[in-house]
Amino acid sequence: MINIMDIIKNISRTIEKIPNAILGSLCLVGIYKSIAFLKGLAQIYYESWQSCIDFKKRYGSDSWVLVTGGANGIGKSWVESFARRGFNIIILDIDEKAHEVKEIIEKEYKVKAHVIICDLTDQEAISQLIYQVKGFDISILVCNAGVHHHGDVSKQPIESIMKLINVNIVSTTLMIKTLLPNLLYRSQKSAIIVMSSRSGFASFPYSSIYAATKAYLRILCMSFYQEIKEKIDILCVQPLIVSTPMTRHIKVGGIICSSEDCVESAITSLGRRLETCGTRAHKLVDWYISGKNLDEKAEFSANMIRSQFKLKKP
Numbered sequence: 001m002i003n004i005m006d007i008i009k010n011i012s013r014t015i016e017k018i019p020n021a022i023l024g025s026l027c028l029v030g031i032y033k034s035i036a037f038l039k040g041l042a043q044i045y046y047e048s049w050q051s052c053i054d055f056k057k058r059y060g061s062d063s064w065v066l067v068t069g070g071a072n073g074i075g076k077s078w079v080e081s082f083a084r085r086g087f088n089i090i091i092l093d094i095d096e097k098a099h100e101v102k103e104i105i106e107k108e109y110k111v112k113a114h115v116i117i118c119d120l121t122d123q124e125a126i127s128q129l130i131y132q133v134k135g136f137d138i139s140i141l142v143c144n145a146g147v148h149h150h151g152d153v154s155k156q157p158i159e160s161i162m163k164l165i166n167v168n169i170v171s172t173t174l175m176i177k178t179l180l181p182n183l184l185y186r187s188q189k190s191a192i193i194v195m196s197s198r199s200g201f202a203s204f205p206y207s208s209i210y211a212a213t214k215a216y217l218r219i220l221c222m223s224f225y226q227e228i229k230e231k232i233d234i235l236c237v238q239p240l241i242v243s244t245p246m247t248r249h250i251k252v253g254g255i256i257c258s259s260e261d262c263v264e265s266a267i268t269s270l271g272r273r274l275e276t277c278g279t280r281a282h283k284l285v286d287w288y289i290s291g292k293n294l295d296e297k298a299e300f301s302a303n304m305i306r307s308q309f310k311l312k313k314p
């Protein structure tokens with residue numbers, strides 16, 4: 001029978017044989033890792049208690065926020081969030097429902113609102129936007145519109161792949177380029193918020209092209225920030241799963257958050273940080289997987305997606 005005392009004695013003898021220098025180094029590594037672990041956790045809780053900075057002071061009162069894809073889901077929540085804070089809103093969407101959202105916010109928050117119906121896959125239409133927004137002091141651009149197609153790459157029609165790339169990558173890039181002069185040459189600071197996704201950071205099996213478009217947006221934000229940070233704040237938002245029309249209104253709970261929670265948590269990072277996952281639940285998942293290697297992250301994401309969307313392992 002195994003005697004527990006013998007095992008402890010054996011371990012002690014083995015440790016005694018290890019040179020002190022190696023033991024000391026191992027202890028230091030352990031302490032360093034523990035501090036990094038606790039620091040990450042403390043940061044998440046600290047951020048979730050922070051309130052927003054004074055946006056009107058920083059970006060200008062009576063200025064306008066332009067939200068792409070503002071008629072539904074997360075975009076609609078950005079619209080409501082800035083309207084509640086007293087900003088005037090331009091809702092740009094392909095969906096005529098944008099007019100309903102305009103009426104609601106004008107009535108509820110007593111702000112000015114304007115609708116632009118535009119298909120963001122139409123590059124000519126984007127280049128014409130500069131004329132449509134003439135006279136509006138746009139201080140914040142929210143590049144939110146995006147599409148998602150799920151499934152096996154080999155089975156996806158070329159048109160749907162091109163739409164994914166055009167809406168998520170091309171339109172966001174062109175929106176930023178088109179409105180950049182307006183944002184740069186204001187007397188106050190401006191801001192650009194980009195809806196990326198956690199999928200663009202680790203992996204998102206069964207949505208590979210979507211995840212790659214979101215990785216593009218993340219790198220665009222990280223690099224571009226270094227060029228314009230004196231004049232423009234950038235916030236790259238990378239949530240996990242949010243209940244919206246895109247995710248067929250998946251039930252909120254656990255790691256699935258509402259679009260309001262996603263936006264209200266993310267907005268506290270505006271003007272303070274370059275990126276955020278938004279809600280505390282999403283930050284905790286992010287923190288949990290940050291120590292894993294790429295294979296483990298991919299496996300974790302795959303299992304999460306399978307269980308949330310009830311997919312079978314191929």
Ligand SMILES: NC(=O)c1ccc[n+]([C@@H]2O[C@H](COP(=O)([O-])OP(=O)(O)OC[C@H]3O[C@@H](n4cnc5c(N)ncnc54)[C@H](OP(=O)(O)O)[C@@H]3O)[C@@H](O)[C@H]2O)c1
Pocket residue numbers: 068069070071072073074075092093094095118119120121144145146147148167195196197198238239240241242243244245246247
């Ligand atoms: N939901 C999530 O779990 C999640 C997680 C991470 C990141 N995100 C990102 O967050 C953003 C918003 O997602 P969501 O879930 O709120 O999506 P959503 O519910 O589908 O809303 C997107 C809005 O964009 C509009 N839109 C789509 N294509 C357009 C086009 N070509 N031109 C103009 N407008 C267009 C949509 O109009 P129609 O409805 O008429 O198509 C809709 O109003 C996306 O970039 C998404 O990738 C979402």
